[in-house]
Amino acid sequence: MSWLIGDWMHLGAVAGKAALMYGTALLALRMGERRTLSQWTIIDFVAAVAVGAIVGRTAVASDQSFVTGAVALVTLIAMHRVISGLRLYPPFRRFTDHRVRVLVAHGEMRRHQLWICGVTESDLLAQLRQRGVFELSDVRFVLYEAKGDLTVVRESELGAGTPGLIQAGLRDAADFST
Numbered sequence: 001m002s003w004l005i006g007d008w009m010h011l012g013a014v015a016g017k018a019a020l021m022y023g024t025a026l027l028a029l030r031m032g033e034r035r036t037l038s039q040w041t042i043i044d045f046v047a048a049v050a051v052g053a054i055v056g057r058t059a060v061a062s063d064q065s066f067v068t069g070a071v072a073l074v075t076l077i078a079m080h081r082v083i084s085g086l087r088l089y090p091p092f093r094r095f096t097d098h099r100v101r102v103l104v105a106h107g108e109m110r111r112h113q114l115w116i117c118g119v120t121e122s123d124l125l126a127q128l129r130q131r132g133v134f135e136l137s138d139v140r141f142v143l144y145e146a147k148g149d150l151t152v153v154r155e156s157e158l159g160a161g162t163p164g165l166i167q168a169g170l171r172d173a174a175d176f177s178t
Helices: 008-031 042-060 066-086 090-096 111-117 121-130 164-172
Strands: 101-105 139-144 150-154
Touching (some): 066 090, 139 164, 150 164
């Protein structure tokens, strides 16, 4: 019966370690490059990896009980829910999410921003070509979004002003002022 319930005294430590591992993974991924995430938020990636590890370990490890795995799993899902809610507050969101980066402004590549983001010039140019952009001078802005995708704003798409959503991205962008 120990395979089912394990050691009850041990479950508090399991929940504590699971919460600490979640926080550690969140911090480590926040310091890493966003291309690791490939369209996931950091907290979603951490939760998915952790859930997979817990489910896999609980299923196959003879020395880990179901209840131990379940407590760790429920703790991680609860942590994900709490962190998701805290992301609604800008000061906390700055801790969990990457800020928008402006990689190209008015046809000029911002090489320092590419370096910060871990994006090579070749990566950027390939992405632009895939989007039908064949001259850098045709680009007003390239925004590297929080989830790792690119938003390409062409000069030809803009009239006299910059649309509100682009303005919002530029306002929130790290190391950029209009």
